[in-house]
Amino acid sequence: xxxxxxxxxxxxxxxxAIEQHLLLVAISMVIAIAISVPLGMVIVSRPRLRALAxxxxxxxxxxxxLALFGFLIPLPFIGGIGARTAIVALVLYALLPILRNTYxxxxxxxxxxxxxxxxxxxxxxxxxxxxRLPLAKSFxxxxxxxxxxxxxxxxxxxxxxxxxxLGTFIFRGVAMVSNVVxxxxxxxxxxxxxxADYSLGFVEHRWKVH
Amino acid sequence: xxxxPSTPEPTIEFRHAGYIIPAKEERSILNDISFRIxxxxxxxxIGRSGSGKTSLLKLxxxxxxxxxxxxxxxxxxxxxxxVIRLRRGIGYVVQETGLFPHLTVRENVCVVxxxxxxxxxxxxxxxxxxxxxxxxxxxxxxxxxxxxLSGGQRQRVGVARALAADPKILLMDxxxxxxxxxxxxxxxxxxxxxxxRVSKTIVLVTHDLREALLLGTRAVLLDRGGVVASATPEDxxxxxxxxxxxxxxxxxxxxxxxx
Numbered sequence: 001x002x003x004x005x006x007x008x009x010x011x012x013x014x015x016x017a018i019e020q021h022l023l024l025v026a027i028s029m030v031i032a033i034a035i036s037v038p039l040g041m042v043i044v045s046r047p048r049l050r051a052l053a054x055x056x057x058x059x060x061x062x063x064x065x066l067a068l069f070g071f072l073i074p075l076p077f078i079g080g081i082g083a084r085t086a087i088v089a090l091v092l093y094a095l096l097p098i099l100r101n102t103y104x105x106x107x108x109x110x111x112x113x114x115x116x117x118x119x120x121x122x123x124x125x126x127x128x129x130x131x132r133l134p135l136a137k138s139f140x141x142x143x144x145x146x147x148x149x150x151x152x153x154x155x156x157x158x159x160x161x162x163x164x165x166l167g168t169f170i171f172r173g174v175a176m177v178s179n180v181v182x183x184x185x186x187x188x189x190x191x192x193x194x195x196a197d198y199s200l201g202f203v204e205h206r207w208k209v210h
Numbered sequence: 211x212x213x214x215p216s217t218p219e220p221t222i223e224f225r226h227a228g229y230i231i232p233a234k235e236e237r238s239i240l241n242d243i244s245f246r247i248x249x250x251x252x253x254x255x256i257g258r259s260g261s262g263k264t265s266l267l268k269l270x271x272x273x274x275x276x277x278x279x280x281x282x283x284x285x286x287x288x289x290x291x292x293v294i295r296l297r298r299g300i301g302y303v304v305q306e307t308g309l310f311p312h313l314t315v316r317e318n319v320c321v322v323x324x325x326x327x328x329x330x331x332x333x334x335x336x337x338x339x340x341x342x343x344x345x346x347x348x349x350x351x352x353x354x355x356x357x358x359l360s361g362g363q364r365q366r367v368g369v370a371r372a373l374a375a376d377p378k379i380l381l382m383d384x385x386x387x388x389x390x391x392x393x394x395x396x397x398x399x400x401x402x403x404x405x406x407r408v409s410k411t412i413v414l415v416t417h418d419l420r421e422a423l424l425l426g427t428r429a430v431l432l433d434r435g436g437v438v439a440s441a442t443p444e445d446x447x448x449x450x451x452x453x454x455x456x457x458x459x460x461x462x463x464x465x466x467x468x469x
Binding site (some may be wrong): 112115116119120134 | 293308
């Protein structure tokens with residue numbers, strides 16, 4: 001069976017897998033951003049919390065994804081079989097790139113600019129929201145971009161714990177020893193990753209402050 | 211919003227003020243500084259690198275906290291001031307300008323008026339006034355970003371920004387230090403015009419003796435964290451303390467002509 005034929009006959013199934021996949025990624029990214037960006041802002045002035053947060057995020061990143069899914073399954077509330085567990089795992093992976101870039105962006109600012117802000121009588125919050133955050137915007141977006149691309153890839157493994165998405169085809173193809181079926185999952189996943197990379201890269205470039 | 215009543219009176223006084231960097235190996239930057247700056251004075255702080263002149267300036271708006279003695283602004287210890295109020299009442303210009311790269315010239319200049327929630331019209335009008343006073347066309351530059359300006363223009367915007375909220379005290383740290391000689395003397399002229407027209411108490415840090423004597427109504431020489439001389443420009447060159455003679459001699463050597 002050729003690839004095109006498979007795509008044509010299974011297009012509804014593939015489209016709904018893409019939809020599931022995007023939903024998994026989008027929900028995970030929203031949660032990861034909602035955690036990492038504020039956390040990144042908080043650790044700017046708290047060195048001990050910074051060390052702890054970055055170390056933890058680093059550790060999550062080093063756990064092999066299949067193992068992490070496995071670890072999560074027996075956990076109450078966040079674990080089990082299905083999309084919820086997958087989202088927890090994807091969030092944990094996305095934390096590090098966003099957190100690290102947020103922190104780096106917020107702290108690599110010309111000291112003269114920060115001193116001017118302080119000397120003009122800005123409060124700490126005003127320095128954060130009016131100076132640091134706008135200047136860190138493109139760094140933060142670069143982190144989100146990296147995290148999104150990683151998440152689109154890792155989300156294929158989520159099918160192993162019944163979360164659906166494009167990984168369904170990949171696992172099925174492996175079981176059937178059919179390259180065509182594997183590619184039916186892998187090609188759309190790769191295209192999604194490239195599209196995300198390109199479009200976020202475009203915005204990132206426009207947000208860059210010289 | 212009405213003008214806050216707590217704007218600092220434009221006098222500055224150091225009373226045996228000292229500043230030690232709190233670190234493992236404590237380093238004394240300033241010790242036993244005592245002198246008073248009256249309203250409307252333009253005081254040039256001079257000294258070689260490492261003499262503590264920038265630190266001295268930063269004690270005034272509490273970027274650094276003095277570690278002994280006291281520093282008074284408007285007769286009140288800087289420690290007793292609400293630091294935000296204190297700083298918003300003091301204009302600050304530094305060599306690197308510290309302009310906000312993500313804001314336009316107008317937004318940069320209007321930062322303090324905006325923090326103080328001035329009405330829009332008043333901010334705009336003030337923008338035009340201060341830009342004109344530093345010799346920049348307000349309309350032409352309003353929407354530009356700092357990266358689109360030359361060094362001299364950036365420095366003018368930096369001065370305009372410091373003047374925007376009409377502070378009675380202005381602190382300037384080597385404001386013309388990074389400019390080429392021609393732009394530098396242009397800006398010195400702008401400064402002289404300004405300081406004559408607007409009555410402000412100005413503290414100017416410079417390592418350039420000629421600039422100090424040209425711009426200041428008084429020159430204060432710092433050496434190794436202490437005040438060694440304080441005199442009007444005319445008297446300064448006549449002082450015969452060794453530290454003063456040494457500084458003058460070094461400046462003459464550097465300039466190739468008498469300061």
